[in-house]
Amino acid sequence: MKRKALIIPCSGIGKTYGSVAREGAYIVTEDLRPKSTQLVPLALVVLGDQEVQQTLAGSPAIAIDGCKLACAAKVVAESGGTVAHALQVLDVYRRHRELKPAGIAELNAAGQQLAKALADEVSGLVDGIAAEETSA
Amino acid sequence: MPELPKRKVGLVSCSGEEMAEGTVTRLATLKVLESLRPDETVTICLPLFLAGGEGDRAFARFYPTIAIDGCEKRCAARGTEMYSSKPVAGIVVNELCPAGAGELGTARRLNEAGMAAVNAVAAEIARHVDRLLGTRRDRSRDEYTVGGPAVKEKVPGVATCSCGSGIPVKVLEIDGRKVEILALPLILEMFRQAAKPAVDATAAEMLETVRLYNRIPEGEEALWKLALGREYASYCAEVR
Numbered sequence: 001m002k003r004k005a006l007i008i009p010c011s012g013i014g015k016t017y018g019s020v021a022r023e024g025a026y027i028v029t030e031d032l033r034p035k036s037t038q039l040v041p042l043a044l045v046v047l048g049d050q051e052v053q054q055t056l057a058g059s060p061a062i063a064i065d066g067c068k069l070a071c072a073a074k075v076v077a078e079s080g081g082t083v084a085h086a087l088q089v090l091d092v093y094r095r096h097r098e099l100k101p102a103g104i105a106e107l108n109a110a111g112q113q114l115a116k117a118l119a120d121e122v123s124g125l126v127d128g129i130a131a132e133e134t135s136a
Numbered sequence: 137m138p139e140l141p142k143r144k145v146g147l148v149s150c151s152g153e154e155m156a157e158g159t160v161t162r163l164a165t166l167k168v169l170e171s172l173r174p175d176e177t178v179t180i181c182l183p184l185f186l187a188g189g190e191g192d193r194a195f196a197r198f199y200p201t202i203a204i205d206g207c208e209k210r211c212a213a214r215g216t217e218m219y220s221s222k223p224v225a226g227i228v229v230n231e232l233c234p235a236g237a238g239e240l241g242t243a244r245r246l247n248e249a250g251m252a253a254v255n256a257v258a259a260e261i262a263r264h265v266d267r268l269l270g271t272r273r274d275r276s277r278d279e280y281t282v283g284g285p286a287v288k289e290k291v292p293g294v295a296t297c298s299c300g301s302g303i304p305v306k307v308l309e310i311d312g313r314k315v316e317i318l319a320l321p322l323i324l325e326m327f328r329q330a331a332k333p334a335v336d337a338t339a340a341e342m343l344e345t346v347r348l349y350n351r352i353p354e355g356e357e358a359l360w361k362l363a364l365g366r367e368y369a370s371y372c373a374e375v376r
Contacts, residue, residue: 011153011182011183014169014180014181018181022151023244041151041152043151043152046185046215047209047214047215047218071187075186104166
């Protein structure tokens with residue numbers, strides 16, 4: 001059985017980019033690649049939850065961060081996970097400057113579209129990981 | 137003149153991405169930060185306790201903190217205690233608003249019951265904030281008092297986080313122990329800019345300011361005052 005890619009967004013609560021990271025992760029894991037991905041809550045990784053650590057040890061992770069502090073990528077790496085790809089929402093925004101996100105509790109329309117653009121990028125990375133595993 | 141952060145209450149939400157209750161914690165925390173108690177609360181992302189620096193890990197030692205968790209795993213409460221300091225209060229959504237699977241909606245989209253849970257949790261957070269700050273709200277006038285004249289409620293703002301801002305600390309040797317004192321760099325500079333002389337009375341005044349942000353063990357006031365006085369004299373000499 002092929003391993004699922006772990007999608008781990010940051011828990012960014014005070015910045016709109018954190019909400020984009022969260023929404024993008026939902027789009028990938030629920031809509032675009034539900035069979036080949038698994039959402040992992042970062043709080044459980046922070047706490048060192050044993051089950052989550054076993055999951056981290058066995059599968060590649062894609063970390064999605066809302067700010068340059070890169071909590072998701074750092075915490076996954078420190079917890080023994082393999083960060084196959086680390087994405088910053090700000091980088092995705094730089095590629096889609098027409099989609100200026102606003103709102104935290106509720107993203108505006110541009111924020112939702114930016115989350116979709118982010119999710120498309122993540123889906124491409126998920127496919128890349130799957131292809132590598134198939135050819136290995 | 138450097139400004140010391142106003143005494144506020146810290147909110148740490150688990151934000152659990154995989155369950156509706158996690159979304160409830162996130163939205164309830166945001167509601168308090170943005171509209172219910174915007175001037176009295178501050179937040180930090182839980183993972184920053186692990187990914188950030190010492191200043192970030194000082195968060196719960198600096199602010200009395202409320203942990204808001206979605207489930208009995210209590211990641212926010214336990215994580216805050218593990219990496220920063222024990223929260224002074226904790227709220228668990230599935231204890232405050234028990235609901236069966238799917239009754240609150242999904243993690244991505246809460247339903248009406250989920251939004252009602254957000255309001256209930258936000259109200260509970262606000263109640264704790266008022267208790268911790270000793271404020272009383274007069275709902276009939278939409279005002280609250282802070283041990284003095286009534287203050288008009290502010291227009292709802294946008295939540296911001298303390299991520300990466302850190303809290304400046306300085307280590308002093310007190311009674312042969314290394315003690316980390318929160319906000320001391322700011323306090324030293326504030327006193328220097330006020331041209332306060334490095335004398336005993338200033339050390340006593342500084343002790344009271346330091347006490348706002350740090351717990352001074354019983355019976356150690358004189359030792360702290362002595363250490364602060366020495367540090368301030370040395371700081372003024374260096375800056376001069």
